[in-house]
Amino acid sequence: MSRLVAELPAPTGTKPAGTGRRRRSRQERLAYTILLPALGTVFVIVTIPFVLAIWQSITADDGTLVGFRNYTRALSNPLFYDALRATGLYALIVLPTEILLGLGFALLVHRAVKRAGLRATLYVLAVLPLVVPPVAVGVVARLIYAPGYGVLNYVLQSVGITHSEIQWLSDPLLAMGSVASVDIWQWTPFVYLVLFAGLQTVPKESVEAAQVDGATWWTQFRYIELYYLRPLFLLILFFRMADVLRVFDHVFILTGGGPGTATQLLSLYIYRIEFRFFDGGQAAALAVLVLVAISILYSLVTRALPLERA
């Protein structure tokens, strides 16, 4: 199989175009001329709130420096660990499911659907769940899972599969599953759209060459397509991870974090610390902790799977 990789066209975009030194430096200058103003502006706009958040995390309400007291308070609250556990479980359910399903559909459509019209229709269908406001998604989910008038129990009972109401939202594990299912419904299409777009960058020649060599469905994916999708996987993984940390509406509407704290995800928890406890210092400390944790995870992952191709 290494032959297939060897046959891949040399990654073009990342290779310097000219060989002469002068040419390179002229290009580099042009690059900086274009890049710096844009990056500079973005940098300033994002850095201010960022600095403010860090400042807030080391001060009290009256502006006195309190060192790491907000951090120790954040870390000594047992509810924080409940939230962490709930978020971890949620992420373990939704991330692999969404990525595998989205990848599966993207590969299937990419390989099996050739008609432009059908591709466009599937594309539009995939966009639909993404444009329903999260609060409306939460409400529809409530109409499906709720005790009393949930349509899921109604259907299960009229078909005769169950005889009594299943408590989708007040049993800790079922509640987590129900809440996660909504995420999977809404966000699998996102993974599909991104990976499907990514598959369009796979050069047809290498795929054809591989097929001549008798590559199977799996080897074609493993040795060719995966190679082009890798940066997108990184993008999806960390985007979805960041999004899992800001999930709000459907959890709030479905369970309000309950039963007890079973579905009180970090996002809900930080929101409550900020807007219910009005403990801005602790909320900022939590936010910074989240930021640091993902950044560490990110650097570990990119070290194992470098962003740049060798």
Next chain:
Amino acid sequence: MQRISRREFVKRTAVTGAAFTSFPALLAACGESTGANKVSKLVLAAVQGNEDGPLKKVVGNYKSQTGIEVQIVEFPYDSLFSKLVTTFQANDSSYDLCMMDDPWMPKFGTMGALQPLDSSFGFTRDSDIPTVVYDVGTWPPPHGPVPPTEQSKAQHLYGITIVGNVEMFMYRSDKSSAPANWDAVLANAKQFNAANFYGYVIRGKATNPVSSDSLPILWSFGGNIFDDTWKVQLDSADSITAVDFLTRKLKQYAEPGAANFDAAERSQAMATGKAYQSTVWPGEITGIVEDPTVSQVKGKVAYIPIPQGPSGKGLGMMGNWLLGIPKGSHNGSAAADFIKWMLKTENMRNYVAQGGVPIRKSILNDASLAAANPYFKALAASFDAVPNWRPRTDQWGAVETSYGTAMNAAVAGQLTPQAAMQQAASQIRATMKGAGYPS
């Protein structure tokens, strides 16, 4: 080095940032003109739902009588609070009037976010309006414990109730007579509980819903969140008995999935004839249970004040919606005129005709209105009995979250009543200690 407050720091950093970016030129031309003395428009931040519906219908009259338009900007319940707090922190002038749920008053009072209605605009107490309604809009609170930071402040009136919500009790009067006390509630729940008919409905969803649902029971059993010196009472014997009564005894006859029931589910169950009794707010009565287009039980449900507990008292809970005038508003006196207009008897009658919940005793006890509004008598009685309010502390949001989370776990059966209340009590003690309350 001069110490600067956090808000000042935020402001300064923002100014610096603004200077960096190239926006300002583009945006210079947007200063609000406040010059003209004649106010033609007032902007009112309101909560979306049954609470502001009638208000929206009467502001047209105000415009035709005075020429002043009242623009109502609606927000969801949870968001209105966050929105108002951030707006007040910035002393922004976007809103001339705001609707406030009464448990928010301590936060706004402590912040000093509102203009005093008595000293600035000459509001006085009207004997036709229950004293407690004025008290709930007064800061610092005229009775009960006062937060340590607020004890030296002068009392002023900051809010006037326009939705006189008090939590009451409803039951199917076609099936039995009114329960005299909570033991009778339990007996009825047992008697009428049947397949697909709930003997009692618990509004048990986490945080605010289950907190509202359980506090009247807690109080009627002699339990409490705080005593008069801010000592936490949730793990007292009376409090635990009350929680045990709700989450164990009544729960046997309550709906399945109680830990996930909110008001929407409760009023639906009641309106479709699937439930016998529960606590209730006026908004659920007018919106669902007595709404002829949806209710199958109209005329079969009676409303009474919260039944008595072992303490011999039945304590309802206030949930008044008040109107206040933010400090930042440039149109204070015009806004005050609007509140005065709302309070006039004839205007309040019209407001009631549009579905509003009145606060005037003369209207609540008016026999001609009783038929169309079957809960007025119970509401008047609830006011007479002097309902409790939620503890007057700006930490209430935190307290309610801790209490409502533990209660939800108890309703779900994850924690015993005792364990739940011990958990809530220790969290609330930590919160209050951190906020400088005596421990």
Next chain:
Amino acid sequence: MRGRRAAIGVRLILIVAGLGVAAFLYAFPLYWLIATSLKSKAELYQSITLFPRHPTLEPYFSVLVDRGFWVLLKNSVIVCAATVLVTLAVGLVITYPITRLSVPPRLRVGVLNWALSLRFLPPVAVVVPYFAIVRTLQIYNQPIALIGIYSLFNLPFAIWMLKGFLAEIPLELEEAALVDGANRWTSFRRVLLPLAAPGLMAAATIVFTFAWSEFLFALILTATPASQTFPVGVQGLVTQFEIIWNDMAASGVIAMSVPLVLMVVARKYLVAGLTFGVIREK
């Protein structure tokens, strides 16, 4: 031989069955959304009906006219369209140099890492600081505040998507144009942009959907319907004591149909974006 064909047959049946289940799971919530939006309040307070018994468009009228949400919808369209344009433009400005010009790899990786990390800070922690900034700039309660913030937060995504596409377009194509006398700008417009179409379209779509559903910043950075967006209004249909089911469902359908209509109108570009794109000539 026969065994193998049977195995393929079984696999095919399993795949078809799996797709059928997936299609049902995908479609049912959407169906339930639409069905609920066509029910009257009275019907919602009776026992469950799988099909609306007396379909009514009343909830749509209620949402758009009675509640006046069409103004918010209009704001949403403006904000989202502008966000997409700004994000893609700035995204191209940042990705073009790092993929098409020779720069040190460390810079390229640095920009990408930094861009992604913008997404890691929970918004609830920065919304209040942004509120202060927006007020200082005097753009509080103006659509431009939301456009700016949304563009900023969606930039990482645009940069990553565009980077993938621009990097895969052979430099030779662009160089050929340069040799033919085109300047960088023309070759960028005539050669690069069309080839990157699928990436641009995917990025535009996703950025649009992110901006379309955003709630927290929309709530805090606006004050009146003059600049509030659709999600702010929709959120209010969950009231303290009641969920207005049918109006909420109608809002969901409306929120879906606007992008749907936009995509149908632009179907020519949609199809082009899905079929053209990166070519390789070796």
